[in-house]
Amino acid sequence: MSKFNNLPHLFEPIRIGRMDLKNRLVFSPVVSGHATIRDGEVTDNLVDFVGAQARTGVSRVAIGATPVDFGRARDFFGCLSVTRDTDIAGVRRLAEEVHRYDAKFSVELLHAGRIAQPEALAGRRAYVPWRAPDMDPERFMQVGETEMDEVITLFRAAARRLAEANVDEVLIHGAHGNFVSGFLSPATNQRTDNYGGSFENRARFPLRLLKAVREEVGTSLNIEYRISQNEYAENTITLEEVIAFLKEASKYIDSAHLSGGWIFDPNWIRKMMPSYCEPRCLNIERTAIIKNNLDIPVVAVGNITTAEAAEDILAKGQADVIAMARSILADMEFVKKAYRGDSAGVRPCLRCIECAARPAIGGGVRCAVNPLVGRETKYPALFRAEEKKKILIIGGGPAGMQAAQIACKRGHDVTLYEREPELGGRLKEASSLFKKDDTHKRYLDWDIAMTRSCGARIVCGVEVTPAVAAAEQPDIIINASGGLHIIPQIPGIDDPNVITVTEADLKTKLIGTKVVVMGGGISGLECAIQLAYEGHDVSIVDRLPMDKLWREVMNELRSGLIELKELYNVKLIDSAEIVALGDSGVEYRGADGISHFIKGDTYVSSFGITPNRDFNLAIRDVLPEVYVVGDAREASNIFWANMDAFNVAVEV
Numbered sequence: 001m002s003k004f005n006n007l008p009h010l011f012e013p014i015r016i017g018r019m020d021l022k023n024r025l026v027f028s029p030v031v032s033g034h035a036t037i038r039d040g041e042v043t044d045n046l047v048d049f050v051g052a053q054a055r056t057g058v059s060r061v062a063i064g065a066t067p068v069d070f071g072r073a074r075d076f077f078g079c080l081s082v083t084r085d086t087d088i089a090g091v092r093r094l095a096e097e098v099h100r101y102d103a104k105f106s107v108e109l110l111h112a113g114r115i116a117q118p119e120a121l122a123g124r125r126a127y128v129p130w131r132a133p134d135m136d137p138e139r140f141m142q143v144g145e146t147e148m149d150e151v152i153t154l155f156r157a158a159a160r161r162l163a164e165a166n167v168d169e170v171l172i173h174g175a176h177g178n179f180v181s182g183f184l185s186p187a188t189n190q191r192t193d194n195y196g197g198s199f200e201n202r203a204r205f206p207l208r209l210l211k212a213v214r215e216e217v218g219t220s221l222n223i224e225y226r227i228s229q230n231e232y233a234e235n236t237i238t239l240e241e242v243i244a245f246l247k248e249a250s251k252y253i254d255s256a257h258l259s260g261g262w263i264f265d266p267n268w269i270r271k272m273m274p275s276y277c278e279p280r281c282l283n284i285e286r287t288a289i290i291k292n293n294l295d296i297p298v299v300a301v302g303n304i305t306t307a308e309a310a311e312d313i314l315a316k317g318q319a320d321v322i323a324m325a326r327s328i329l330a331d332m333e334f335v336k337k338a339y340r341g342d343s344a345g346v347r348p349c350l351r352c353i354e355c356a357a358r359p360a361i362g363g364g365v366r367c368a369v370n371p372l373v374g375r376e377t378k379y380p381a382l383f384r385a386e387e388k389k390k391i392l393i394i395g396g397g398p399a400g401m402q403a404a405q406i407a408c409k410r411g412h413d414v415t416l417y418e419r420e421p422e423l424g425g426r427l428k429e430a431s432s433l434f435k436k437d438d439t440h441k442r443y444l445d446w447d448i449a450m451t452r453s454c455g456a457r458i459v460c461g462v463e464v465t466p467a468v469a470a471a472e473q474p475d476i477i478i479n480a481s482g483g484l485h486i487i488p489q490i491p492g493i494d495d496p497n498v499i500t501v502t503e504a505d506l507k508t509k510l511i512g513t514k515v516v517v518m519g520g521g522i523s524g525l526e527c528a529i530q531l532a533y534e535g536h537d538v539s540i541v542d543r544l545p546m547d548k549l550w551r552e553v554m555n556e557l558r559s560g561l562i563e564l565k566e567l568y569n570v571k572l573i574d575s576a577e578i579v580a581l582g583d584s585g586v587e588y589r590g591a592d593g594i595s596h597f598i599k600g601d602t603y604v605s606s607f608g609i610t611p612n613r614d615f616n617l618a619i620r621d622v623l624p625e626v627y628v629v630g631d632a633r634e635a636s637n638i639f640w641a642n643m644d645a646f647n648v649a650v651e652v
C-alpha cells in the first residue's frame with residue numbers, strides 16, 4: 001500500500017500468464033486512426049500516441065481493431081496492419097516505445113465481419129457467420145468451412161507476427177458483434193450446421209480459433225479474449241453461456257475482457273461506448289458474476305470514470321484488472337494524479353464520444369477536453385513563449401478558459417474578462433441535463449477551478465467594449481465571447497411566454513406546465529428531456545424529419561438521448577415548419593402542407609447560436625493582433641471551443 005493514496009488495490013501488481021503488470025489499470029483497446037490509411041503502416045504519430053498512453057503510468061496499452069486481413073477484416077480508417085511480414089518492424093517500434101515506460105503492449109486482432117468498411121471490401125462481400133434473411137446477398141456472404149479456415153490462418157499469422165515483434169499480448173476481439181463474436185450469439189448465428197443452433201455449435205468456431213492461436217504462439221504471448229458479456233438486444237447470448245464459453249476458452253486464454261453491446265447496431269452501440277446517458281460502471285454486475293465462475297483473471301471495462309470507482313470494484317473482488325479508455329484520454333495524467341492522491345485534479349471526461357468520431361471517418365483520435373490527445377507529435381510539450389506578451393481574453397466560457405490556462409502555462413501575462421458574475425459561459429446550460437452531473441457539471445467545476453488557479457487575472461462582472469479592451473493595452477486579444485441566440489423573425493416571437501433555451505435550462509424564467517420547445521437540435525432535445533424529467537408536459541417542434549435529427553452526435557449518444565426522450569414522454573413533431581405564434585399556440589406546417597397548432601404555457605426558443613458579428617468587427621479594430629475562437633468564430637460545441645482556443649493559445 002502506497003502512502004501517497006488510498007487506492008491499494010488499484011496500484012497492486014498482478015501476474016497474468018507471462019506478463020507482470022505493475023498495477024491493475026490498463027488502457028482499453030483504442031483504434032487511434034494514426035496508421036497510414038492505405039496500408040496501415042506505423043507512423044511517428046502512432047508511435048508517439050502509444051508512447052503517450054504508456055507514459056500515463058498504466059500497466060498495459062492496447063492498440064485496438066487491428067484487422068487480420070486489411071481488405072475484408074477492417075472496420076476503421078487508419079488502423080494498424082499486421083497482415084504482412086514487412087509490418088513486423090513497425091510493430092516492433094511500437095513495442096519498444098511502450099516498453100520504454102515499463103508498460104506491457106497488447107494488440108487487438110479483429111475480423112470486422114458485417115461491419116467491414118465498404119472501401120476496404122472494394123466490391124467483395126463481407127464475411128458473416130450467418131446471413132439473416134434481411135441481409136443483402138450482394139453485400140454479405142455466409143461463410144463455409146473454407147472461409148473459416150482462411151480466417152483462422154489469418155489470425156494465426158497475425159499472432160505470429162506480434163510475437164516476432166516483441167508484443168506481450170494478443171487480444172482476440174470477440175466482442176461487439178464482429179465476425180468472431182457473431183458466431184456465439186443466437187441473434188447473429190442461426191446456422192443449421194455444426195456451427196449454429198446449440199451453444200456447443202455456436203461456440204465451436206471461436207474455440208477453434210483460440211486453440212489455433214494458442215498453438216501458434218505457445219507461451220510467447222499472452223492471449224486475452226474480449227467478449228460482450230451482455231449484448232442487450234433480444235435473443236442474444238445469455239450470462240450462463242458467456243460463463244460456459246469463457247470456462248472452455250480458459251484452456252487457451254490467459255484473461256477475459258468483459259465489454260458489452262454491439263457495434264453494428266445504432267441502438268446497442270451505446271452499451272459498447274457508453275455516453276453520459278448510460279449508467280456508470282454499467283458492466284460490473286455481470287462482470288462480478290462471471291469472475292466468480294472463472295479461474296482466470298477478468299478485466300472490467302465501461303464507464304468506469306474515477307480511480308475511486310476502479311478501486312471499489314477491485315476491493316470488492318468484482319474484477320482483477322480495470323480497463324479504461326476515455327477517462328485517461330481526457331486526462332493523460334489520470335494515473336499519476338490518482339497515485340499522488342489528487343483524484344480531484346483529474347480533468348473529467350464528458351462521455352460525449354467525440355473521440356471516436358474522427359477514426360470513424362479517417363483521422364487521428366481527438367478529445368473534447370484534452371486538445372493534446374492524438375497530437376503528440378505536433379505538441380510533444382507546451383513550449384514556453386519566446387516573448388512574454390500581454391493577452392486579453394474576452395469571455396470566460398470553455399474557449400476563454402482553455403485559452404487562459406494554456407497561455408499562462410506558456411508564460412504570458414493574461415487577463416480574462418467575463419461579463420457574468422462567474423466563469424462558465426454556455427457550459428452552464430450544457431450541464432443542466434440531470435444525466436450530466438458526473439460529466440459536464442464536474443468538468444464545469446474543474447474548468448473554473450483550473451482557470452481560477454492558472455495565474456491569469458480574472459475580472460468577472462465587467463462587459464468588454466472596444467474602449468475597455470483598448471484601455472487594457474494588450475499585445476494580443478483573444479475574442480472568446482461566444483454567440484447570440486438565433487431568434488427567427490416569425491410573427492408572435494416576442495410573446496412574453498417565449499423564453500430562450502438558456503433561460504429554460506438555467507431556470508431564470510418561470511416555466512409553465514405545458515411546454516413547447518421550438519427547434520429540436522441537441523440543446524433543444526436535452527432541455528426538453530430535462531423539463532419532462534422535472535414534471536412538465538413537453539413537446540418539440542422541428543423542421544427536420546426524425547431520421548435526420550441529432551445526427552451531429554455519434555449514434556452511441558443519439559440512441560441514449562432518444563431512449564431518455566421516450567422514457568420521459570417528450571413528444572416530437574418532426575418535419576414541421578414553424579410559421580407563427582398566436583392565441584392558438586405555435587402554428588406549424590407539416591409534411592402535408594396544412595397548418596396545425598400546438599398550444600403551451602411556455603414556448604422555448606431553441607433555434608441555435610450565431611456569432612455576434614458586430615461585436616467581433618468592433619473588437620477586430622482595437623489591435624492588429626486579434627484572434628476569434630469558439631462560438632464567437634463559429635457556433636459549435638465544447639470540442640471545438642477547446643480545440644480552437646488551444647490552437648491559438650499554443651502558438652501566440
Ligand SMILES: Cc1cc2nc3c(=O)[nH]c(=O)nc-3n(C[C@H](O)[C@H](O)[C@H](O)COP(=O)(O)OP(=O)(O)OC[C@H]3O[C@@H](n4cnc5c(N)ncnc54)[C@H](O)[C@@H]3O)c2cc1C
Pocket residue numbers: 394395396397398399400417418419420423424425426427429430431462463464465480481482483501502505523524609629630631632635636637638639641
Ligand atoms: C443550451 C445549450 C446546450 C449545449 N449543450 C452542449 C453539449 O452538451 N455539448 C457540447 O459540446 N456543447 C454544448 N453546447 C454548446 C457549447 O456550450 C458551446 O459551443 C460552448 O460553450 C462555446 O464555448 P465558448 O467559450 O466559445 O462560448 P460561450 O460558452 O458562449 O462563452 C462565452 C462567454 O463570453 C462572455 N461574454 C460575451 N461577451 C462578452 C463581453 N463583451 N465581455 C465579457 N464577457 C463576454 C459570455 O458571458 C460567456 O460567458 C450547448 C449550448 C447551448 C446553448
Ligand SMILES: Cc1cc2nc3c(=O)[nH]c(=O)nc-3n(C[C@H](O)[C@H](O)[C@H](O)COP(=O)(O)O)c2cc1C
Pocket residue numbers: 028029030031032063064065066108173226259272273274301302303304323324325326327355356359365
Ligand atoms: C477512440 C476510441 C477508440 C476505440 N477503439 C476500440 C477498438 O478498436 N476496439 C475495441 O474493442 N474497443 C474500442 N474502443 C472501446 C474501448 O476499448 C472501451 O471499451 C470503451 O470506450 C468503454 O470504456 P471507457 O468507458 O473507459 O471509455 C474505443 C474507444 C475509444 C474512445
Ligand code: SF4
Pocket residue numbers: 325326327329330348349350351352353354355356366367368369370
Ligand atoms: S472526446 Fe469526450 S468522451 Fe472522448 S475522451 Fe474526450 S471528453 Fe471523453
